[in-house]
Amino acid sequence: MNREETKQLFDEQASEYDQKWVNMAAINDGIYFFLPSIFASLRPNARVLCVGAGTGKELLFLAKQFPSIHFSVVEPSGAMLEICRHRVERGGFTSRCTFHEGFLESFSDDNVHDAATCFLVSHFILDPIARSELFRQIACRMAPGGVLVSADLASDMRSPITDNLLRIWATTMSDSEAGEAAVKKLKHAYSNDVAVLSPDSVISIITNGGFESVTQFYQAGVVHAFFATTPSIVSN
Numbered sequence: 001m002n003r004e005e006t007k008q009l010f011d012e013q014a015s016e017y018d019q020k021w022v023n024m025a026a027i028n029d030g031i032y033f034f035l036p037s038i039f040a041s042l043r044p045n046a047r048v049l050c051v052g053a054g055t056g057k058e059l060l061f062l063a064k065q066f067p068s069i070h071f072s073v074v075e076p077s078g079a080m081l082e083i084c085r086h087r088v089e090r091g092g093f094t095s096r097c098t099f100h101e102g103f104l105e106s107f108s109d110d111n112v113h114d115a116a117t118c119f120l121v122s123h124f125i126l127d128p129i130a131r132s133e134l135f136r137q138i139a140c141r142m143a144p145g146g147v148l149v150s151a152d153l154a155s156d157m158r159s160p161i162t163d164n165l166l167r168i169w170a171t172t173m174s175d176s177e178a179g180e181a182a183v184k185k186l187k188h189a190y191s192n193d194v195a196v197l198s199p200d201s202v203i204s205i206i207t208n209g210g211f212e213s214v215t216q217f218y219q220a221g222v223v224h225a226f227f228a229t230t231p232s233i234v235s236n
């Protein structure tokens with residue numbers, strides 16, 4: 001999927017997005033469970049860059065958890081961002097957010113962020129070099145020693161183990177037992193429409209984007225989550 005197709009997909013899905021994924025909420029909650037520990041060293045008035053914030057799920061969690069941090073909210077889909085803005089307003093923390101409708105390149109490139117999140121975004125970029133470039137764009141907006149948390153669909157699509165995983169994944173998503181055809185269809189989509197790669201390949205992609213110590217801390221089904229840091233001393 002190219003950028004415009006991805007943006008259009010989320011513009012079209014925005015109004016149903018939260019309802020569509022409601023039965024998978026436990027998976028996101030599992031990632032959020034670790035965020036206070038991963039971000040434990042953030043200063044009280046830290047700045048966090050939320051890339052592909054969607055309707056604002058991780059943003060809401062973090063805003064509640066860290067009551068004085070400021071967020072840069074970057075989201076290319078205007079429809080997703082509109083829902084996010086309303087949720088932020090209802091949550092009463094608009095003054096702590098800077099919203100940017102667009103991709104990261106068109107957002108200020110000051111390296112002022114102490115942390116960043118990028119949840120379920122990078123697998124939409126099929127080309128691994130372009131995918132590393134997304135992480136490079138994040139890294140250059142972060143202070144030295146900043147902490148990134150990123151989550152993506154990941155699995156080695158050539159492994160028979162992945163077929164087992166996709167069977168329970170398809171069943172969980174549809175709420176009824178998935179047959180072979182459903183598993184095959186999902187496998188095709190994950191190999192063509194999005195880039196579902198092995199966790200080691202995702203770690204390499206994040207590393208090539210300029211992050212260090214990329215560490216997988218979570219897996220639920222095909223969702224994998226990683227944390228990483230920017231180098232303490234920036235080299236030019």
Ligand SMILES: C[S@@+](CC[C@H](N)C(=O)[O-])C[C@H]1O[C@@H](n2cnc3c(N)ncnc32)[C@H](O)[C@@H]1O
Pocket residue numbers: 006007010051052053054055056057058074075076077080103104118119120121124125134
């Ligand atoms: C699957 S949603 C995830 C939203 C949110 N992070 C969550 O976990 O609920 C992916 C979001 O990333 C956005 N997105 C896709 N490609 C992007 C890119 N290259 N840069 C920034 N955001 C992107 C989409 O518009 C969409 O809102």
